[in-house]
Amino acid sequence: MLSLPLFHTMALAGVLFVIGLIGVLVRRNLIFMLMSIEIMLNAAGLAFVAAGARWAAPDGQIMFLFIVAMAAAEVSVGLALVLQLYHRLKTLDTHAAGTLRG
Amino acid sequence: MMEWLWLVPTLPFAGFLVLSLGGGRLPRGAIGAVGAGSVGLAALLALGIATEFMGAPPPDGFFQLSLWDWLRAGPLDVSVALYLDPLAIVMMLVVTVVGFLIHLYSTEFMREEEGLRRFFAYMNLFVGSMLVLVLADNLLLLYLGWEGVGMCSYLLIGFWYSDPANGYAARKAFVVTRVGDTAMAVGLFLLFSQLGTLQIQEILVKADQSWAVGSLLPTAVALLLLGGAVGKSAQLPLQTWLPDAMAGPSPVSALIHAATMVTAGVYLVARTHTLFALAPAVQTLVAVVGAATLLLAGCSGLVQRDIKRVLAYSTISQIGYMFLALGVGAWSAALFHFMIHAFFKALLFLGAGAVIMAMDHEHDMFRMGGLRHRLPVTFWTFLIGSSALAALPLVTAGFYSKDLIIWQSYASVLGGPWLWSAAVAGALLTSMYTFRMVILTFFGPPGRPVHKRPGWRMKLPMIVLAVLSLVGGFIELPETMGHVQLFSNFMHGSLPPVVLASARQGQEGIFALMSGLVSVGGILLIIVLLRPAAGLTRAAAASPVGAALQRWWFGGWGFDGLYDFLIVRPYVRLAILDRDDVIDGLFRGIGALTQWGHRALAVTQTGMIRSYVAAVAWGAVIVLGLAVLL
Numbered sequence: 001m002l003s004l005p006l007f008h009t010m011a012l013a014g015v016l017f018v019i020g021l022i023g024v025l026v027r028r029n030l031i032f033m034l035m036s037i038e039i040m041l042n043a044a045g046l047a048f049v050a051a052g053a054r055w056a057a058p059d060g061q062i063m064f065l066f067i068v069a070m071a072a073a074e075v076s077v078g079l080a081l082v083l084q085l086y087h088r089l090k091t092l093d094t095h096a097a098g099t100l101r102g
Numbered sequence: 103m104m105e106w107l108w109l110v111p112t113l114p115f116a117g118f119l120v121l122s123l124g125g126g127r128l129p130r131g132a133i134g135a136v137g138a139g140s141v142g143l144a145a146l147l148a149l150g151i152a153t154e155f156m157g158a159p160p161p162d163g164f165f166q167l168s169l170w171d172w173l174r175a176g177p178l179d180v181s182v183a184l185y186l187d188p189l190a191i192v193m194m195l196v197v198t199v200v201g202f203l204i205h206l207y208s209t210e211f212m213r214e215e216e217g218l219r220r221f222f223a224y225m226n227l228f229v230g231s232m233l234v235l236v237l238a239d240n241l242l243l244l245y246l247g248w249e250g251v252g253m254c255s256y257l258l259i260g261f262w263y264s265d266p267a268n269g270y271a272a273r274k275a276f277v278v279t280r281v282g283d284t285a286m287a288v289g290l291f292l293l294f295s296q297l298g299t300l301q302i303q304e305i306l307v308k309a310d311q312s313w314a315v316g317s318l319l320p321t322a323v324a325l326l327l328l329g330g331a332v333g334k335s336a337q338l339p340l341q342t343w344l345p346d347a348m349a350g351p352s353p354v355s356a357l358i359h360a361a362t363m364v365t366a367g368v369y370l371v372a373r374t375h376t377l378f379a380l381a382p383a384v385q386t387l388v389a390v391v392g393a394a395t396l397l398l399a400g401c402s403g404l405v406q407r408d409i410k411r412v413l414a415y416s417t418i419s420q421i422g423y424m425f426l427a428l429g430v431g432a433w434s435a436a437l438f439h440f441m442i443h444a445f446f447k448a449l450l451f452l453g454a455g456a457v458i459m460a461m462d463h464e465h466d467m468f469r470m471g472g473l474r475h476r477l478p479v480t481f482w483t484f485l486i487g488s489s490a491l492a493a494l495p496l497v498t499a500g501f502y503s504k505d506l507i508i509w510q511s512y513a514s515v516l517g518g519p520w521l522w523s524a525a526v527a528g529a530l531l532t533s534m535y536t537f538r539m540v541i542l543t544f545f546g547p548p549g550r551p552v553h554k555r556p557g558w559r560m561k562l563p564m565i566v567l568a569v570l571s572l573v574g575g576f577i578e579l580p581e582t583m584g585h586v587q588l589f590s591n592f593m594h595g596s597l598p599p600v601v602l603a604s605a606r607q608g609q610e611g612i613f614a615l616m617s618g619l620v621s622v623g624g625i626l627l628i629i630v631l632l633r634p635a636a637g638l639t640r641a642a643a644a645s646p647v648g649a650a651l652q653r654w655w656f657g658g659w660g661f662d663g664l665y666d667f668l669i670v671r672p673y674v675r676l677a678i679l680d681r682d683d684v685i686d687g688l689f690r691g692i693g694a695l696t697q698w699g700h701r702a703l704a705v706t707q708t709g710m711i712r713s714y715v716a717a718v719a720w721g722a723v724i725v726l727g728l729a730v731l732l
Contacts, residue, residue, distance in 0.1 A: 024715050033711075098709035 009050035016043035030085065030092045034078045041071045103154045104165050106147060107184050110194065111233035113144040114226040121223035130218060134209035137222025141205045141229050145198035152191050156592070163187060163595045166239060173242075177298055183239035185302065188595040192437055193236035193369055196444045200361045201229045203563035207452050208353040210559040211459065215351075221261060225357065228254035232362050236369060240300045241290050244370075248286070248334070251363045252279055258354040259347045271349040278343040282333015286370075289326030292319075306376040313380055320380035327374055328384060328391075335367030335421045338395040342661050344418055345402075348410040352455025355410060360417045360447040365440050368424045372433050375597060379431075385516065389429020393511075393524035396422030398659055400531030404538065405655045408465040409454050412539045415658075416491060417447060419528060423507050426525060430517040432510035432600040434593035435503070441589075442503040442574050446490035449567035453484035456560055457543060462553040467539060472548035479561050481544050483568040488540045490571040492533035492625060495618030499575030504529065506578065509613045513606040526620055533624030541632050580610050 016039055023036025045064045052060020082092065089096050117140030121133065128136070155165065164187040173180040186194075205225060212221055231250025238244035253276075260272030294300055296319060297308045313320045331337070336344035347359045358364070371378060371388065378385045396419045403415035420443050427436035460477055461470055474481045490500030508529065512522035556564075579586040590599065654660060706717075 021715075021719055025712055025719070028712075094711045097711070101707060101709040 003053075004050075006050060006054045010047060013043045013047040013050065016040075016046065028093050028095060030082050030094060033094070034075065034082070037074070037078075038071060041067055041074075103150050104160075104186065105167065107151060107165070107167050107186055107237070108169055110144050110148050110151070110198065111184075111230050111237060113140045113147070114230035114233065116140060117226035118223050118230060121219050121226065124219070126219075128219065130213075133219050133222055134213075137226055138202065138205035138209050140226055141198060141202045144229070144233070145202040148194050148198040151186070152195055155186065155188075155191055159595070168239075178294070178300075180240055180242045180300060182243060184237040185239035186237065188592050189369075189372060189437065189597060190236050192441055192593070194233060196441055197229060197232050197236065197362050200444050200448050200567070201232075201357055203566055204353050204357045204361070204448060204452065205229075207356075207455070207560050207563040208351075210557050211353055211455055212351060217261065221258075221351070224254050224257045224261070225354075228258070228358060228363070232366075235366055239302065241293065241302060241305070242300050244302070244373075245287070245290060248330075248366060248370075249283065251358070251366065252276065252283065252334070255279075255347070255358050255363055258358060259350040261350050261354065265349075268349040271343075271346040275343040275347045278340055279333045282330045282340055284329075285326045285333070286330025289323050289330065292323055292326065296323075302373060306374070309380060310376055315380050316382055317380075320377055321384055324374075324377045324381035324384035325387075327370060327377065328388060331367030331370045332391065333367075334370075335364050335425070336418050337367065337391050337422060337425055338398065339661070341395060341399065341418050342658065342665060345411050345414045345658060348408070348414050352410070352451055352458060355413070356448045356451030356455070359414065360451050361444040364417060364421060365424065365444070368421065368428065368436055368440055371425075371428045372437060372597060375428075375433055378428070379598075382516075385429055385431070387429070389426050389511070389516065389521055392422045392425025392427075392429055393521050393528075394422075395419065396426065396528040397524055397531070400528050400535065401655045402658050403535035404531060405652045406535075407468055407656075409457065409467050409470075409539060409543060410451070410465060412467070412535060413447070413450055413454060416450075416532065416535065419532065420447065420491070423504060423525065423528065426511055426521060427507040430511050430514040430521065430600070431598075432507060432514055433597035434590040435506040435510050435600065437593055437597070438578055438589050439503040439507055442490065442499045442571070445567050445574055446487045446498075446500055446571040449483060449487035449564055449571055450491065452560070452564050452567070453480050453487060456480045456556045456564070457484075459554055459556070460552045461550050464550055467542040468549075470543045470549040471546040472544070473552070474544040476548075476552045477544075477555065479564065480556060483564040484544070485540060486568040486571055488536045492536040493529060493617065493621045494533075494625070495614075495621060497572065499571050499573065501618065501621070502575035502578055502580070505580065505614050505617050508617045509580070509610050510600050510602070512613060513602045513610070515601045515603045517603075526617060529617055529620050530624045530627075533621045534628040537625045537628045538632060541629065580614050 020036045020038075020040030020043060023039065024033050027033050027036060045067045048060040048063040048067070050060070052058065052063075085097060086092055117136050120136050120140075121128070124136075164185060166183060166185050168181050168183040170182050171179075172182045205222075208221070208225065212218055215221060228251055231247045231254060233247070235244055235247030235251060238247060256272045256276040259275050260269045262268050263272075290300065293305055297305055297312070299305060299308070309320060309323075333340045344359060344364065348355055350359070378388065399415045399418035399422060403412050403419065406412045406415060420439070424436040424439050424443070427433075427439065456477065457470065457473060457480060458465060460473070460480075464470065486498070490498040493501040493504040495501050508522065508525045511517040511525045512519065577586065578589040657663065
């Protein structure tokens with residue numbers, strides 16, 4: 001079995017996470033923000049799997065399954081909210097939805 | 103039939119419930135029928151019970167009906183139980199019969215009022231509470247009725263609540279009587295802690311057994327109970343609320359502030375007479391309070407302009423007579439005067455109500471006049487009531503009841519020439535202010551035009567009460583004039599007979615003659631004084647002394663100003679001072695801090711989802727950085 005050094009996979013996970021975070025921070029379109037969140041989730045999942053492989057423990061893969069399930073739930077709720085928001089505001093710009101101010 | 107006793111207070115309570123829960127669906131006619139009908143049924147039942155009681159008295163001289171346990175906690179065992187003895191029967195009959203007549207009168211008098219349902223609901227609640235008060239077997243139930251009538255009095259004085267002055271009068275009555283009620287409550291605590299029971303008859307027996315005459319405890323208890331009685335019955339020094347209580351509708355004044363509730367103090371003292379007999383000093387105080395009150399109120403009644411205020415002061419003064427009688431041990435004389443007073447004072451208030459209605463809400467006697475021919479029924483019944491109040495000899499019931507008190511205030515072992523002279527001076531004042539009122543209202547040049555005439559439902563109660571004011575006295579006649587003692591013989595079932603000093607016996611005829619002369623003399627004197635040709639009253643009012651005296655008496659001897667200066671204003675000032683105290687500052691500081699924190703944190707809620715994400719990211723970076731570095 002091909003074995004990658006832990007450092008490489010962790011670095012990839014870190015890069016993916018930062019890319020996702022930057023995506024969430026800089027995009028204003030809700031669809032793209034959801035996609036960026038997916039990237040962040042997958043980065044975390046990658047880190048779990050790599051760590052599990054490194055210490056030969058099943059925990060990492062179990063956590064990944066959890067993350068996949070959670071991501072599916074998150075997307076379904078998130079897309080439903082996106083639809084509602086679009087229905088109401090006719091735009092997906094998050095700035096337009098900034099009425100809940102203190 | 104006596105086992106139906108519980109229905110007597112229940113019927114008015116049921117009327118109250120129907121009226122208060124019936125909502126706006128009841129037609130106006132039905133409201134009057136329920137209001138007056140429930141009290142009428144109670145009156146019929148009370149008459150039946152009284153007849154049976156008198157016809158075949160129970161072997162022990164009383165009838166007791168225990169309904170259910172109310173409170174049971176350790177030694178405190180209070181049941182809702184009714185106690186019927188001659189004293190309670192007299193009170194019950196007066197409350198229901200006079201109450202029914204006044205309710206009947208109200209169905210017409212209040213016909214066009216906005217809050218008719220509210221009025222009858224309160225009136226029924228009042229009658230029910232008053233019946234609980236007089237029929238209660240223990241002092242706690244009595245206190246419940248006592249507070250119930252106080253509350254109804256408050257509600258009915260402020261019946262026309264849209265005028266703030268009426269609300270003020272209602273609050274004043276409530277707060278002033280509260281002073282007395284607090285004393286009474288403390289008295290009840292003391293009785294319970296010392297004797298371990300609140301059941302009235304047990305208290306009387308135990309007190310008689312365990313306390314010495316004149317010792318500290320019965321004196322303290324009697325003083326505290328007297329405090330309650332003085333507050334409720336508007337005696338010195340808590341009399342200031344009654345004249346203002348005239349802000350309520352006239353039937354309310356007739357029922358509550360003349361015939362029934364204000365005599366609750368007399369009832370309380372008579373009910374607990376053993377305690378007062380154990381405290382001779384307090385019993386003397388009762389007589390002195392009564393004598394002083396009847397004189398003070400009589401003087402104030404002499405200078406009033408408002409017809410109802412004259413009657414209010416005369417009520418205070420007549421209850422003063424009852425206290426005087428209680429103070430000299432003439433228990434049944436006090437109750438006799440209570441009963442006769444209920445008849446004629448209710449009559450006078452109803453007559454005054456008819457006059458006020460005819461004059462379109464005019465209370466000032468100086469703007470009335472000449473009503474003799476225009477309101478004949480009102481005039482004749484009012485004249486009868488006034489004669490009874492002025493104790494016109496031989497024909498009126500008021501003469502027999504008041505003469506009995508005047509005579510016994512002299513002849514009793516506890517009485518004496520001083521109390522007697524106060525009573526006689528009071529009788530003179532009474533006939534003067536009473537006939538001043540009659541002359542100003544019904545004689546002389548016509549005042550304002552007559553606006554409305556009373557119908558049969560107003561006339562009938564006045565006529566019935568007028569008849570009672572005339573013939574009611576014949577059940578108790580002095581020794582020299584027939585010597586009938588039906589009333590006092592009946593009362594001796596619950597109250598001991600008066601003890602006359604042996605040296606003063608046998609002079610009753612001369613004393614009756616004197617009080618009769620004083621009464622007639624007062625009437626003649628005021629007729630002469632008020633003759634316009636004489637101009638004597640105007641001259642008296644114009645002189646500086648006369649004017650000052652008039653002002654002083656008009657305001658009820660300045661008691662209002664005194665209490666205002668001594669209690670009300672310092673209290674208000676203290677309240678204003680206390681408004682910004684330190685402890686409030688602490689709590690206000692916490693509030694301000696919380697609000698400031700809220701504003702500071704609210705700034706961070708921008709509604710921009712990206713800023714939240716950035717904040718979470720920075721937070722994560724900082725926490726992770728700290729975790730790595732430390």
